[in-house]
Amino acid sequence: MSEGGDKDNGKRQDRLRLVISSSPHVRKGTSVERIMYAVVLCLIPALAASVYCFGYKVLAIVGVSVGAALLTEFLAKRLRKKPFEMDGSAVITGLILGLMMPPGLEWGQLWLPAVGAFFAIAIVKEAFGGLGSNIWNPAAGGFLFCLLSWAAMMGVGWIADGGIVWEMMRTEATPLVDLEKGEVSMEVVKNLFLGNVNGALGETSALALLIGGLALIGLRYIDWRIPLSFIGTVGVLTFAQTGDPILTLAYLFAGGLFLGAFFMLTDYVTSPLTGWGRVLFGVGAGAVVVVIRLFANPMEGVAYSIIFMNMFTPLIDRYLKTEPFGRIKKEAEG
């Protein structure tokens, strides 16, 4: 088929080109870059909420993370003798990783997001073959490496100075610590939803994350099945275990649940291809989150659940393969 009507291909139009390609033949302007930068734009509300809550240091933390991600990507591509492209995937990884950092990082600890971004890009992504071949969501991998290596730094120092949260915070614990004690009111839930709480940079405001996530679903860049089944499973299981609707709401709006649901679980590379596969994927991740939050030692389980289900993705894809249209099933022999 000839590649004629494409506006971008003005230079190629003057010569006839015959391209033999497999279906689908329908063309659309959507490209990797466009989707990636749309995701970046949809993370802006969360970033803005974070700056509003914690002050301008947030920009430095996220900036270091994004810069380190881009630099690592550039160096890794050089090492692999592959062209470096600004396809935006490294920007997203850096941005999400930055948003998972604690706000209380000192200026001297800004190497922490940089090391996390390096691990995410160099080990989780490029070592396995770059974009499209990573085994986990890179940001989740980088975050877990930081968490497991420098647990003290990632956990304490949650209280930031400058933003509005600083004025309000009197407890030193993160909301999930309070939740484990089982003392919540609607006021806490409201704060969790709007963002007047302590926590990692991007997790403060469930509302801001929800805006970005719904925009991505509206643009059809991500599948609604994954966030819905993920958040739904967490809600149902938490309610079944605690029996308290307010506490359940608080658990839903707390921590990185929305960030993971909309921006990390939906990563194309590491999520299943079929609709039911995605539902299964979301349900499995939700179950892991609830088990870790309510029964296990770590406070938050979103990153673990993402990595855990990422590794099940090939299996899910294999067993929930769709039948090709029109294929006749072989009769059982004998």
Add this chain to the structure above:
Amino acid sequence: MPILADLKNAIIYSNPVFVLLLGLCPTLAVTTSLENALGMGMCVIFVLVLSNVTISAIKNFIPHQVRIPVYIVIIATYVTVVNLAMEAYLPDLYDQLGLYLELIVVNCIILGRAEAFASRNSVSSSFVDGIGVGIGWTLAALLVSFIRGVMGNGSIIIWGDIGIRGILETPATAIGLPYGGFLTVGVLLAAFAYIGNRKKQKSECKGVERW
């Protein structure tokens, strides 16, 4: 010097960890400190050399069908010797290595060299191969435990007090934990494969076969 060349070949080009991918289990398990890696390496060299020599010496008398049980019995004999000797004279190291010492019996490096090398070659070259592969494993384990020590603990310490402390102010504790062992070995494997591929390409350009 053909013996030296054989030794170099065995250490580098058939390095059990980075090239043959054998014996990874003890590599991951005992590389938490340099002295564990060194102690384990000595045991591996001892068992490997003696079993290689023995199997090579009696290779014509072993019936083909039951060769694996025979190898295992020979290897187990030497492992028992090491085990009892270490329990008697180096009880601290024995406690540290624990189960992995006994597991040398089923270590795939030793069985692999018995099957692939000692059963087909002369006693002298089996001896050299045993030393080379054993040293290769020890060096690999020392490299892994060095990296894990520096990055995971921020210090390199041997026998309690000799060593350097405080190399890293805030070490990445994950590297010192079991999954850090997997990570370190994986990254090293990738690095060795990268260097190996580059050398291969260069020698192919010159038309010289190096490997």
